[in-house]
Amino acid sequence: MSGIVGYAGSKDALPVVIGSLKRLEYRGYDSAGIAYQNGKGIEIFRTRGKIADLQDALPSPLPEARVGLGHTRWATHGIPSERNSHPHRSAGVAVVHNGIIANYRKLKSELMSEGITFSSDTDTEVIPHMISRNLGLGLPLKKAISETVSRLRGTFALVILSETHPHTLFALRRDRPLVLGIGTDEYFIASDVCAILPHAREFVFLEDGQICTLTVNGFEIEHLETQGPAPVKRQSVTVDWAPAAAEREGYDHFMLKEIHDQPRTVADTFDEWIKNPQSLLDESGLSPNMTLGLRRLQMVACGSSYHAALIGRFLIERFARVSVDVDIASEYRYRDPIVDNGTLLLSISQSGETADTLAAQRAAKKRKIKTLTLSNVVGSTSSLEADAVLYTRAGPEIGVASTKTFTAQLTVLTLFALALGIRRGTLSLKEANTVKSRLMEIPEAIRAALQKDAEIRELAATLLQSRGFLCLGRGINYPIALEGALKLKEISYVHAEAYPAGEMKHGPIALVENGLPIIVLAPRDDLFEKMALSMEEAKARGGRVVGITDTVEALPGSVHDAIAMPSTHHLLWPFVSVIPLQLLAYHIAVLRGCPVDQPRHLAKSITDE
Ligand code: AGP
Numbered sequence: 001m002s003g004i005v006g007y008a009g010s011k012d013a014l015p016v017v018i019g020s021l022k023r024l025e026y027r028g029y030d031s032a033g034i035a036y037q038n039g040k041g042i043e044i045f046r047t048r049g050k051i052a053d054l055q056d057a058l059p060s061p062l063p064e065a066r067v068g069l070g071h072t073r074w075a076t077h078g079i080p081s082e083r084n085s086h087p088h089r090s091a092g093v094a095v096v097h098n099g100i101i102a103n104y105r106k107l108k109s110e111l112m113s114e115g116i117t118f119s120s121d122t123d124t125e126v127i128p129h130m131i132s133r134n135l136g137l138g139l140p141l142k143k144a145i146s147e148t149v150s151r152l153r154g155t156f157a158l159v160i161l162s163e164t165h166p167h168t169l170f171a172l173r174r175d176r177p178l179v180l181g182i183g184t185d186e187y188f189i190a191s192d193v194c195a196i197l198p199h200a201r202e203f204v205f206l207e208d209g210q211i212c213t214l215t216v217n218g219f220e221i222e223h224l225e226t227q228g229p230a231p232v233k234r235q236s237v238t239v240d241w242a243p244a245a246a247e248r249e250g251y252d253h254f255m256l257k258e259i260h261d262q263p264r265t266v267a268d269t270f271d272e273w274i275k276n277p278q279s280l281l282d283e284s285g286l287s288p289n290m291t292l293g294l295r296r297l298q299m300v301a302c303g304s305s306y307h308a309a310l311i312g313r314f315l316i317e318r319f320a321r322v323s324v325d326v327d328i329a330s331e332y333r334y335r336d337p338i339v340d341n342g343t344l345l346l347s348i349s350q351s352g353e354t355a356d357t358l359a360a361q362r363a364a365k366k367r368k369i370k371t372l373t374l375s376n377v378v379g380s381t382s383s384l385e386a387d388a389v390l391y392t393r394a395g396p397e398i399g400v401a402s403t404k405t406f407t408a409q410l411t412v413l414t415l416f417a418l419a420l421g422i423r424r425g426t427l428s429l430k431e432a433n434t435v436k437s438r439l440m441e442i443p444e445a446i447r448a449a450l451q452k453d454a455e456i457r458e459l460a461a462t463l464l465q466s467r468g469f470l471c472l473g474r475g476i477n478y479p480i481a482l483e484g485a486l487k488l489k490e491i492s493y494v495h496a497e498a499y500p501a502g503e504m505k506h507g508p509i510a511l512v513e514n515g516l517p518i519i520v521l522a523p524r525d526d527l528f529e530k531m532a533l534s535m536e537e538a539k540a541r542g543g544r545v546v547g548i549t550d551t552v553e554a555l556p557g558s559v560h561d562a563i564a565m566p567s568t569h570h571l572l573w574p575f576v577s578v579i580p581l582q583l584l585a586y587h588i589a590v591l592r593g594c595p596v597d598q599p600r601h602l603a604k605s606i607t608d609e
Contacts, residue, residue, distance in 0.1 A: 001395045002086070002098040003027050003072040004178070005195050006159045006169045008214040009186025013068035020188070020195040021051050021070045028396030029072035030080035030379065035087040035094040036068035037166045042094045046085035066216045067167050069159045071096035074396055077104070078121030079379035088120060090128035092163030093135070097124040098191055099155035099176040100393055102272040105279070107151065127158065141165060142211060145172070146224045154271060159189055169214040172224060173206050180204040180212055180219060182234070187214045202234050253596040255399030255491070259582050260450060263443035265404040266575065268393040269411040274436055277419035285388035290370055291423050295342030297322050298369070300329040300360040302606070304402035304486060305348040305409060310479035311574050312413035318571065319421035330356040330609070333363045347373045350397065350405035351605035352380020359609060361386060374412055376405045390416060399597045400604050401491050403582050406483065407446070407575055414439055414572065438569040445566040449579035452563060456580050459546065459561055460587035466517050469496040470543070472504065472534055473521035480521055480574045484581030491599050492588040501534040514542035521577050524551035525570045532556050548580055
């Protein structure tokens with residue numbers, strides 16, 4: 001997510017704007033920029049890189065200004081570069097944006113058909129062009145803004161400068177935070193309180209549908225549509241001074257915040273494509289014959305991304321009827337896979353920097369295989385080296401453990417499988433629409449799953465002394481058993497093994513001893529009866545069976561603990577069933593005093609082999 005700051009007041013604006021941007025650095029960003037009005041018009045300075053690089057690009061001494069705005073960018077559309085940095089401008093309008101404009105492609109082609117030229121690859125740039133176009137039609141500025149906003153689909157926090165109003169900032173939002181800070185003869189706007197905490201003690205948290213006008217003499221908050229006065233709820237806020245604490249938004253750890261972010265990040269990831277999943281194929285850079293002529297998909301990944309790939313296999317084989325292999329990336333190179341011109345390699349890496357995955361992707365390129373990558377970082381190495389790219393929209397994941405990026409990967413893989421199936425004619429539009437509508441329900445289903453947090457925290461306390469765990473699943477739920485075991489290992493330092501439930505009788509059942517926790521993923525699907533049998537077998541040998549299901553009453557009496565999860569399409573249940581496993585590992589880690597966000601021996605991105 002990007003960071004926004006704005007200033008209007010009696011002091012010099014730019015030093016305040018730059019200082020406030022620095023307090024947003026922990027959010028993760030790849031470029032920065034500022035804009036101000038110099039009496040003759042809007043001046044903009046932008047740079048790829050850090051705020052220190054931006055300061056090097058600025059004139060010294062800093063130009064005088066009473067109104068200014070700044071931005072730190074986390075790239076979602078358009079690689080990190082000066083031209084893609086904010087602010088973006090069109091004629092006498094400059095805009096900074098946090099969020100995702102889901103329908104920017106349609107708006108951009110409409111604007112280009114009117115002869116408007118674009119200077120960036122971002123979604124944001126449509127906004128200043130639309131405002132300028134409306135001004136050119138004679139609309140007053142606020143009307144030009146509200147007309148523009150009415151055409152946007154997606155999320156935004158915006159701060160706007162216009163040469164028509166030299167000493168004024170305009171701020172508005174939809175589903176992305178903006179807070180007004182009230183100082184003495186000075187007013188601030190920012191993405192979060194922490195950026196402006198040193199300057200203000202009273203804050204107004206803007207609401208969707210409002211527009212806030214800031215000038216050196218004061219502020220006004222109106223309803224964007226009617227431009228009638230809106231209620232102003234001033235709040236004095238005491239916020240932890242540590243920026244990271246503010247960024248955690250009250251959660252004890254980034255991992256817990258990111259677990260709870262998942263309803264939004266799944267929605268952010270599908271919002272852009274859900275209406276027309278095939279546009280995801282077109283935008284990825286995959287050629288039509290690569291999709292129609294696809295005969296074999298080879299997926300490579302590590303860790304949680306590997307587990308996402310295993311789930312992707314079920315979806316792609318079911319919907320697109322393409323044969324899929326999935327390899328641990330570090331093992332892929334030791335195979336001599338059968339490939340031909342109908343083979344596509346799909347690498348999955350949230351960081352896009354994992355050395356093993358990059359090496360596998362490069363090995364495929366050496367074999368003259370086309371490569372597609374799925375990454376969470378625009379401009380990452382894997383995205384620059386692959387022939388085609390798909391992006392998750394989870395925003396920066398600060399906890400080492402993959403949580404929101406994992407479910408965001410499942411989101412893209414679901415859309416990719418649907419799009420391939422529709423294009424190849426292996427999936428009826430009716431079934432595709434059924435799955436799409438169930439996918440749109442997933443954010444709510446995850447919210448319901450998160451409601452079990454207290455129950456899972458209690459279970460964690462009960463199982464705290466366990467010397468090990470077994471996690472069992474079948475079919476599409478086996479990769480979730482693997483993911484749950486990995487979370488226990490990597491953040492709670494607890495030994496955990498995952499097995500396909502049917503494999504237990506071939507050896508692993510000898511591990512079962514009195515009180516050993518055995519977590520069993522058992523949704524009421526075609527495999528439920530077999531899973532119930534597995535639970536009985538485990539219980540009969542002294543295991544403590546924890547059943548995770550969407551039908552608690554169907555669980556056998558032998559189950560010691562039952563965690564009820566929402567029901568959904570059986571191929572989408574992994575979105576839901578992974579939540580209790582993320583939370584269980586988190587709470588055990590906290591109770592064991594583990595450094596949840598930075599587990600020992602681990603890094604967020606493993607950039608050496
Ligand atoms: C998962 O919680 C770990 N962070 C780790 O297994 C991770 O999934 C793996 O290193 C792959 O990372 P990537 O997705 O950035 O390639």
